Structures are given as C-alpha cells and as structure tokens.
Amino acid sequence: MSSRCFVCGKRLAVIDGWCAEDWNAQHELVKLPARLEVTICSRCDRAKISGKWQVWNAQAFLRSKAKVFGRLDRFDVNRQNEKFTVLASGLVERGKKLKTEKHTVLINFNCVVCPDCSRALGGYYEAVLQLRGDISENVIKYFEREAAKISAVDARAFYSVKDVKEGFDVRIGSASAASKLARLLKEKYGAELKKSYKLVGRKSGKDIYRMFISVRFRQRFK
Structure with missing residues (x-):
C-alpha cells in the first residue's frame, strides 16, 4: 500500500515521505534580493x-x-x-x-x-568626416541611417553636422565609428577617402591626435 504524505496526510508521498505539492511548498525555486x-x-x-x-x-x-x-x-x-x-x-x-x-x-x-554623454554635452569629438563634392539628398539620408545604426550599439558614436562652403563637416565622438561610416560611403558611392591627423593636445604625457577623413563624391548619386 502506498504511503501518504506525512505533512498533509492526503496525497501520495513521492519524495522522502513528501507529496509533490508540499515538497514544492517547502523548497524555493528562486531567491532574489x-x-x-x-x-x-x-x-x-x-x-x-x-x-x-x-x-x-x-x-x-x-x-x-x-x-x-x-x-x-x-x-x-x-x-x-x-x-x-x-x-x-x-x-x-x-x-x-x-x-x-x-x-x-x-x-x-x-x-x-555617463562619461559618453558628458563628452557629447561638452562638445568632445575624436574625428571629423569632411563630406565634399556633389552630395545628393540620398547620400545624406544614407549617412544618417547608417550613423543611427552605429550609435545604437556605440554610445560614443554621437555626431554633429556643420555646413561649410565646400560641403559638410561631421564631428563624431568615436574615431572607429567615423572610419566605419567613411568606409560605408566609399563602398556604396565610390567616394574617395583621404585620412590625416592633427595634434590637439596632451594628456598624461601623451600626444592627443584628432582624425580627419576627407570623403569626396565625384558624381551625384540619385
């Protein structure tokens, strides 16, 4: 004859004299602060x-x-x-x-x-994309779309745009994000890239450089 649970005396004992229900009641599954x-x-x-x-x-x-x-x-x-x-x-x-x-x-x-947002608020940037040449509205939309994708995974990829006589200067908080955006523009639109660096200061005894990437469009893309 099957034994009964020693706690409730009603249900069948299945675990060391306990029924499944009373065993569950006595034992935690999860513990949280x-x-x-x-x-x-x-x-x-x-x-x-x-x-x-x-x-x-x-x-x-x-x-x-x-x-x-x-x-x-x-x-x-x-x-x-x-x-x-x-x-x-x-x-x-x-x-x-x-x-x-x-x-x-x-x-x-x-x-x-956070530190990244503090940098953005303070006007910090590591790189400048210099968009030059025949820049169509589609190029601008493509850039904004890709920049948004990168910003979603890299908080330092914030940017600001300044109109200049020759086109646009895009200040970007992340040098790696700037390089990626320049590469995407080259792959999609055949833009010519030219990279340079400028000494902007020193920190902890080390020179600080800012990256400049010239992105030149030779023809208008619709």
Whole structure:
C-alpha cells in the first residue's frame, strides 16, 4: 500500500515521505534580493553594470541576481515604477511538479550622466568626416541611417553636422565609428577617402591626435 504524505496526510508521498505539492511548498525555486541599486544615465538610459556602461535590460539584470535551486523554465519581469515583479517557474531540486513563484524587487535608480554623454554635452569629438563634392539628398539620408545604426550599439558614436562652403563637416565622438561610416560611403558611392591627423593636445604625457577623413563624391548619386 502506498504511503501518504506525512505533512498533509492526503496525497501520495513521492519524495522522502513528501507529496509533490508540499515538497514544492517547502523548497524555493528562486531567491532574489528584496532591494537593489542601479546607477543609470539620465540621458541615454544605459546602466552601469559590473563597472561597465551597457544597455539597461531589467530581465537580464534580475536574472543575474537570482539564485536558482533546480531547473528554471521561465523568468518573466514586469515593472511598475521602481517595483519589479518576477514570475519564475520550473522544477525545484528533486521536484516532481512544476512550481511557479512570484517575487517583488524594489530597485533604487541612481541617476547620473555617463562619461559618453558628458563628452557629447561638452562638445568632445575624436574625428571629423569632411563630406565634399556633389552630395545628393540620398547620400545624406544614407549617412544618417547608417550613423543611427552605429550609435545604437556605440554610445560614443554621437555626431554633429556643420555646413561649410565646400560641403559638410561631421564631428563624431568615436574615431572607429567615423572610419566605419567613411568606409560605408566609399563602398556604396565610390567616394574617395583621404585620412590625416592633427595634434590637439596632451594628456598624461601623451600626444592627443584628432582624425580627419576627407570623403569626396565625384558624381551625384540619385
């Protein structure tokens, strides 16, 4: 004859004298802190996680803070201001039945301005794209579209545009982003590139150079 659960006395014992339901009730699937603090940029909404500024993802952040005891199948996060509700489901250790838990975490956001946004606000830039020649509206639209894509993954790829007599000067916060944009314009429109550097100062005993890339269009592209 099958034994009954020593806790409830009703259901069959399946785990060391426990029924599946009472085993779940006694064992946690997930453990989360009740309160957490996050430093976040008030301009770009990136967060400083483990010393690095990155795109804020509440689910990934809370998952990294969760201790899991067993097999986690689902981890959903809902937000209401600073209150985050987590719904977790899976099997606890040695569990025989799926368990769903609800956790509430309060996150205190410490709002600051990140270094990249501080540079943008201060007019900082590492490179200048000098767009010259016969520049069509389509070229400008293509440049803006590609610049937006790069900015989405590189916070230092902010830029500003200045009209000059010969065309446009584009100041870009990231030298690598400037090089990539110049290369894209060359590949798509056959633009001629010429790179140069200018000494703009010194820092910690090292010379600081700014990169200039001349991007010349020989014919109008529609």
